Amino acid sequence: MAEKFDNLEEHLEKFIENIRQMGIIVSDFQPSSQTGLNQKLNYMITGLQDIEKCRQQLHEINVPLEAFEYIDQGRNPQLYTKECLERALAKNEQVKGKIDTMTKFKSLLISELGKVFPEEMTKYKAIHGDDPPS
Secondary structure, eight states: OHHHHHHHHHHHHHHHHHHHHHHHHHHTOOGGGHHHHHHHHHHHHHHHHHHHHHHHHTTTOOOOHHHHHHHHTTOOHHHHHHHHHHHHHHHHHHHHHHHHHHHHHHHHHHHHHHHHOHHHHHHHHHHHOSSOOO
């Protein structure tokens, strides 16, 4: 898979360099540079075809739209990954806290119900186990 990405990266770099050179030619256009401009336009078309071939090989890759928003804002798309991981870790801590709270509540509830309904709780513990989670 990395080979496909390397191939795409190579084609994109060539395409960008060709566009840069074409921009130089156009910015200081002289009638004598028409042949060079035509050649660069043909390279651009070939480059787009090469990129399209690479795209077809990578059709199963999905990139979140938010990553493109980071790029459009001039931010590093790896920051998107980092921030997603940080949000996931924070959410994980929240959920873990809720699980811990519910476990403590269950234990306390079983204890208090055992005081009020000792016979029923004995049956419950026989079915679900003697040791309530702590």
